Amino acid sequence: MHLCDVVRAGELPDTLPQELVPPTFRRPCLVNAASGSLTSPKGPSTPESNVQGLIATSPPPTDDMKMMSPVSFEDKRKENFDKGQAELDKRRKALAEQQRREQEEKERKEREEYERKEKLRLEQERRQQAELEKKLVKQREIEMVSWLFFKEETC
Numbered sequence: 001m002h003l004c005d006v007v008r009a010g011e012l013p014d015t016l017p018q019e020l021v022p023p024t025f026r027r028p029c030l031v032n033a034a035s036g037s038l039t040s041p042k043g044p045s046t047p048e049s050n051v052q053g054l055i056a057t058s059p060p061p062t063d064d065m066k067m068m069s070p071v072s073f074e075d076k077r078k079e080n081f082d083k084g085q086a087e088l089d090k091r092r093k094a095l096a097e098q099q100r101r102e103q104e105e106k107e108r109k110e111r112e113e114y115e116r117k118e119k120l121r122l123e124q125e126r127r128q129q130a131e132l133e134k135k136l137v138k139q140r141e142i143e144m145v146s147w148l149f150f151k152e153e154t155c
Helices: 002-009 050-056 063-068 073-154
Strands: 038-040
Touching: none
Parallel strands: none
Antiparallel strands: none
């Protein structure tokens, strides 16, 4: 507000130094050399808009100014924020990939464990079946022997 009052009193120069202009308002405005009035790309300025014009005025950037213009706090902050977001995204992707690999490994181990248990169960059933068949064969042999022995005694 102080700068507005000073401009109305006519005590400030027509343009602000580049470092005082906020980065969002850094766009070229033209100064009419004949009349000394400010002209923006939109048209000539009025005395009331001179305050806004002063904020927006800056000479067209030259290659030297581009190289030497100091980066504002907001620009640094935004750049730092963007770098931080990029790093967070990278870490999130890495974490998601790691969790996916761990989940796949867990599922693979569970599947292998299930297959191992199923194989053991089938093997045990096969053994029990073989044992039962042996018992049945033995039982039949005993019955045959008994029947033959009984038949011989009765004859």
